[in-house]
Amino acid sequence: MTSVHIAAGGDDISGADLFFPPLYDIVWSAVVIAIVFFAFWKWILPSFKRVLDERAEKIQGGIEKAERVQAEADAALAEYQQQLAEGRAEAARLRAEAQEEGKQxxxxxxxxxxxxxxRITQAAHAQIEAERQQALVSLRQDVGELATELASRIVGETLADDARAAAVVDRFIADLEASQASGAAAKE
Known part of the structure; x- marks a missing residue:
């Protein structure tokens, strides 16, 4: 067997006693462990617990805040989508109104x-009629002068009297119109 000699006491320790410390070491070690455990339990463990509780509250508050922000964001997104749909409907309505106004x-x-x-056509017809009447009056006057001059040459006397000349011209034009009217009636 192996034996260990302890220098201070001079006792020899052998066998299983090598693994077991003396009783006084166990007692004093237990007292120190109890003091450390009591200090840990009394001061350090509550500090850890308080720090962990604060962190848990912060995390829980952060989660609640994130959920609240997410809910607000979802509500804002839904409102935005609703406004977008309303805007599109309003734009379509305005487009339809603008097209209808354009057609009107x-x-x-x-x-x-x-x-x-x-109006322009009627004014043109009225102007043409006025010019025709003016041309007809001018033509009557010119035809009258020519007829008077021709009659003067045929008759051999001057028809300078305006009243006689006017009567001759009117009779000649009436005869001319009558012959044109009878010719037009014969064509039909």
Whole structure:
């Protein structure tokens, strides 16, 4: 067997006693462990617990805040999508109104253009009629002068009297119109 000699006491320790310390070491070690355990339990463990509780509260508060922010973001997104849908519907309605207004404006402008064209056509017809009447009066006068001059040459006397000349011209034109009217009636 192996034996260990302890220098201070001079006792020899052998066998299983090598693994077991003396009783006084166990007692004093237990007292020190109890004091350290009591200090740890009394001061250090509550500090750890307080720090862990604060962290848990911060984390829980952060989670609640994140959930609240997420809910607000979801609500804002839903509101945005609703406003976007309303905006699109409003834009479609405005587009339809603008197209309808455009059609009405085009119809009004066409009606105005047709009315203006009709007015211009009527004015042109009136002007043509006035010019025709003026040409007819001028033609009667010229034909009258030519007829008077021709009649003066045929008759051999001067028809300078305006009243006689006018009567001769009117009779000649009436005869001419009557012959034209009978010719037109014969063609039909």
């Amino acid at each position: 404006i085009i119809a009004e402008l066409k009606a105005q253009a047709n009315a203006e064209a009709e």
